[in-house]
Amino acid sequence: MPRITSARTLDVRAPTSRTLAGSDAVHQDPDYSGAYVFLATDGPHEGVGMTFTIGRGNDLCCAAIDQLAPLVVGRDLAELVADTAGMWRRLTNDGQLRWLGPEKGVIHLATAALVNAVWDLWAKVEAKPLWRLVCDLSPEQFVDAVDFRYLTDVLDRDQALDLLRARAPTRAGRIAELERDGYPAYITSAGWLGYDEQTVRDLCREALADGWRCFKTKVGIDVAADVRRCELMREEIGDAALMADANQVWDVDEAIAWMRHLEPFGLRWIEEPTSPDDVLGHAAIRRAVAPVGVATGEHAANRVIFKQLMQAGAIDYCQIDACRLGGVNEVLAVLLLAARFGVPVCPHAGGLGLCEYVQHLSAIDYVCVSGSLDDRTAEFADHCHEHFVHPATIRNARYVMPTAPGYSVDMHPESYAELTYPGGRVWQ
Amino acid sequence: MPRITSARTLDVRAPTSRTLAGSDAVHQDPDYSGAYVFLATDGPHEGVGMTFTIGRGNDLCCAAIDQLAPLVVGRDLAELVADTAGMWRRLTNDGQLRWLGPEKGVIHLATAALVNAVWDLWAKVEAKPLWRLVCDLSPEQFVDAVDFRYLTDVLDRDQALDLLRARAPTRAGRIAELERDGYPAYITSAGWLGYDEQTVRDLCREALADGWRCFKTKVGIDVAADVRRCELMREEIGDAALMADANQVWDVDEAIAWMRHLEPFGLRWIEEPTSPDDVLGHAAIRRAVAPVGVATGEHAANRVIFKQLMQAGAIDYCQIDACRLGGVNEVLAVLLLAARFGVPVCPHAGGLGLCEYVQHLSAIDYVCVSGSLDDRTAEFADHCHEHFVHPATIRNARYVMPTAPGYSVDMHPESYAELTYPGGRVWQ
Numbered sequence: 001m002p003r004i005t006s007a008r009t010l011d012v013r014a015p016t017s018r019t020l021a022g023s024d025a026v027h028q029d030p031d032y033s034g035a036y037v038f039l040a041t042d043g044p045h046e047g048v049g050m051t052f053t054i055g056r057g058n059d060l061c062c063a064a065i066d067q068l069a070p071l072v073v074g075r076d077l078a079e080l081v082a083d084t085a086g087m088w089r090r091l092t093n094d095g096q097l098r099w100l101g102p103e104k105g106v107i108h109l110a111t112a113a114l115v116n117a118v119w120d121l122w123a124k125v126e127a128k129p130l131w132r133l134v135c136d137l138s139p140e141q142f143v144d145a146v147d148f149r150y151l152t153d154v155l156d157r158d159q160a161l162d163l164l165r166a167r168a169p170t171r172a173g174r175i176a177e178l179e180r181d182g183y184p185a186y187i188t189s190a191g192w193l194g195y196d197e198q199t200v201r202d203l204c205r206e207a208l209a210d211g212w213r214c215f216k217t218k219v220g221i222d223v224a225a226d227v228r229r230c231e232l233m234r235e236e237i238g239d240a241a242l243m244a245d246a247n248q249v250w251d252v253d254e255a256i257a258w259m260r261h262l263e264p265f266g267l268r269w270i271e272e273p274t275s276p277d278d279v280l281g282h283a284a285i286r287r288a289v290a291p292v293g294v295a296t297g298e299h300a301a302n303r304v305i306f307k308q309l310m311q312a313g314a315i316d317y318c319q320i321d322a323c324r325l326g327g328v329n330e331v332l333a334v335l336l337l338a339a340r341f342g343v344p345v346c347p348h349a350g351g352l353g354l355c356e357y358v359q360h361l362s363a364i365d366y367v368c369v370s371g372s373l374d375d376r377t378a379e380f381a382d383h384c385h386e387h388f389v390h391p392a393t394i395r396n397a398r399y400v401m402p403t404a405p406g407y408s409v410d411m412h413p414e415s416y417a418e419l420t421y422p423g424g425r426v427w428q
Numbered sequence: 429m430p431r432i433t434s435a436r437t438l439d440v441r442a443p444t445s446r447t448l449a450g451s452d453a454v455h456q457d458p459d460y461s462g463a464y465v466f467l468a469t470d471g472p473h474e475g476v477g478m479t480f481t482i483g484r485g486n487d488l489c490c491a492a493i494d495q496l497a498p499l500v501v502g503r504d505l506a507e508l509v510a511d512t513a514g515m516w517r518r519l520t521n522d523g524q525l526r527w528l529g530p531e532k533g534v535i536h537l538a539t540a541a542l543v544n545a546v547w548d549l550w551a552k553v554e555a556k557p558l559w560r561l562v563c564d565l566s567p568e569q570f571v572d573a574v575d576f577r578y579l580t581d582v583l584d585r586d587q588a589l590d591l592l593r594a595r596a597p598t599r600a601g602r603i604a605e606l607e608r609d610g611y612p613a614y615i616t617s618a619g620w621l622g623y624d625e626q627t628v629r630d631l632c633r634e635a636l637a638d639g640w641r642c643f644k645t646k647v648g649i650d651v652a653a654d655v656r657r658c659e660l661m662r663e664e665i666g667d668a669a670l671m672a673d674a675n676q677v678w679d680v681d682e683a684i685a686w687m688r689h690l691e692p693f694g695l696r697w698i699e700e701p702t703s704p705d706d707v708l709g710h711a712a713i714r715r716a717v718a719p720v721g722v723a724t725g726e727h728a729a730n731r732v733i734f735k736q737l738m739q740a741g742a743i744d745y746c747q748i749d750a751c752r753l754g755g756v757n758e759v760l761a762v763l764l765l766a767a768r769f770g771v772p773v774c775p776h777a778g779g780l781g782l783c784e785y786v787q788h789l790s791a792i793d794y795v796c797v798s799g800s801l802d803d804r805t806a807e808f809a810d811h812c813h814e815h816f817v818h819p820a821t822i823r824n825a826r827y828v829m830p831t832a833p834g835y836s837v838d839m840h841p842e843s844y845a846e847l848t849y850p851g852g853r854v855w856q
Contacts, residue, residue, distance in 0.1 A: 056525050096482050100489070150680075150702060152679045
């Protein structure tokens with residue numbers, strides 16, 4: 001296995017705000033961005049990782065990656081993968097840098113990029129897509145990748161092992177199923193808040209024609225507009241599943257009152273109804289809006305927030321984010337927590353590179369952890385995939401399982417050149 | 429009132445790790461640091477603000493301040509102070525930068541520096557120390573400084589107004605009392621984890637001789653060493669109040685088990701027993717370790733975490749931090765929450781500039797919000813004060829109320845020069 005010899009960062013931004021793709025109640029002009037890190041080695045492979053942001057501040061993530069990088073540069077990959085939980089603990093517990101979080105915000109987003117790059121490198125060296133690398137780990141190796149710190153009051157290593165061992169004998173069948181059928185997805189591209197009525201109708205029709213049966217819309221600025229949006233989407237999609245996403249815009253009581261207006265539309269879930277830190281608030285909302293489910297997680301800072309969301313019975317759907325959590329290791333921890341509490345994992349995606357990432361994570365969840373597709377669906381939005389060497393691919397409204405070695409966020413050289421901020425062509 | 433014409437940042441770091449001042453179970457080599465911002469104006473005054481870190485990554489906070497600064501530069505102070513809650517909402521809800529938090533980590537630490545600088549400027553223009561500026565606001569003006577977003581399920585503007593109005597008629601008496609007697613404090617300088625036994629004994633004796641009657645020690649690495657540390661401090665300080673601080677080192681069940689060993693020492697509180705994000709974990713610990721109190725907050729990311737700590741009955745003491753929260757405005761919100769739930773506020777301090785800040789905040793709490801000194805004590809540690817133009821001053825183990833205009837973190841020009849990282853003399 002190679003040695004990591006250096007790390008280089010790159011500030012990559014796509015000018016998505018020009019079309020209002022990705023716009024919602026609180027993020028009205030997102031430029032889908034990736035703070036990239038490239039781990040050079042003394043072998044033929046390069047580890048590529050990223051964290052996702054929506055524009056300004058992406059450079060702060062690059063700078064934070066630069067500060068954390070010495071914790072992996074100079075190390076043998078063999079040493080790192082023999083104890084990835086140890087690597088993760090070092091990255092999240094630098095005696096000085098942890099003050100900036102701990103385990104949240106810029107420093108944690110940067111941790112994700114580095115951790116994801118190490119896993120990408122490992123998968124490339126093993127010549128496997130990341131999801132297959134993880135699905136080929138033994139239950140013991142899987143739990144060795146998890147830092148159980150702050151989780152042991154609800155889930156310790158032995159309980160996690162039991163859970164993984166119970167699924168291990170039937171892994172092969174689920175791998176074959178995924179390779180044949182893919183992983184179920186839903187589409188957000190039709191419902192961005194900034195889109196006008198006709199655009200939404202057109203996009204719904206296109207999506208239906210493409211086989212989509214599960215849709216999401218943005219809500220939260222104007223209740224009458226939300227009702228209208230839900231009406232027209234229902235007109236277009238019939239009784240297909242419809243979810244709504246408020247992107248943190250409401251207070252607790254406001255969320256409950258607002259959702260009464262959306263009762264007629266049979267929503268499957270309301271997503272991010274309030275502050276992502278408000279575990280008890282989500283629990284109160286969930287009690288009030290049932291049978292509509294509550295979903296959150298794309299802004300849940302770390303596994304400790306997810307632990308509490310589940311302890312408090314605050315969510316029906318667990319929306320992991322591949323970059324908000326501290327990379328693969330912490331995602332594995334949250335998959336285990338979700339299985340322990342019986343909460344289905346429906347990853348957040350859409351933004352640059354996130355679809356490429358979550359297809360692996362949902363596959364790992366199904367094969368190794370949950371063993372179920374019930375109530376599971378991974379987000380998809382059809383933006384920016386053209387930049388990736390191995391883009392996420394959808395067939396029959398399902399993610400086609402990636403086959404290329406690695407963790408799928410390598411871009412074409414010309415895309416890096418085009419999207420580099422501020423020097424790239426699109427920013428001139 | 430002046431117009432803010434430009435903002436400049438400075439990375440200031442004191443090499444405290446060389447003496448192990450500030451060392452604890454998870455921060456073993458802190459260099460007390462301030463990410464400073466200087467708001468130049470077209471008048472005679474400069475607004476000075478800072479956020480506190482412990483070394484590496486302080487530059488990330490400076491860079492984040494630079495990104496937020498355009499939201500205040502070019503504005504008239506009169507416009508900003510007419511709606512400081514609006515200013516705060518703009519700083520915390522930039523459509524792209526908020527992704528980096530929201531309201532946590534580097535971007536929120538940076539928010540604090542800028543917000544504190546605006547309040548400093550306002551106080552200088554009014555020729556008042558910050559605490560007097562706030563104590564001279566009407567209840568209406570006070571609540572106008574608070575962003576109640578995400579709080580209204582437990583505290584809305586009208587309830588806050590009622591609370592402040594009830595205290596308003598008796599403010600003058602409390603102001604006079606504080607100006608005469610100061611605000612009660614406790615001392616942490618004796619108990620840093622890296623100190624040897626004799627150093628701790630010597631520091632306890634010195635502190636007792638100086639009139640201190642309330643002490644804190646660090647714990648959490650080795651239970652036998654903690655028992656020994658508590659024994660020797662009890663030997664030295666007799667029945668004076670003793671608190672212990674674990675700095676997030678334990679899991680929930682581990683905290684409960686560990687605290688059984690410290691039962692003989694009659695601790696007033698255990699501070700940061702587990703992850704600062706774990707509201708439900710703190711609640712479980714509190715139930716188990718009573719009558720020892722639970723204290724936390726120096727790493728509570730924002731008012732939403734504090735809201736839940738109080739809703740869940742998780743804390744006996746609310747340890748606001750002047751820089752972890754998003755500056756004066758969000759501190760005022762948490763003071764109101766604490767009064768609403770009847771939880772005493774005992775600010776975190778010690779690090780560079782924090783003592784200078786919290787003396788103002790405790791005074792505001794007493795005069796305007798809580799109206800009580802019962803169970804209240806503000807942290808003090810005797811490090812780095814020599815760098816400040818108007819350093820925090822202790823007399824009879826109480827903070828002497830500041831009288832100089834502003835918010836007290838201006839340093840001597842030679843201290844800025846000496847501590848600037850990496851160019852300053854101490855870093856050569």
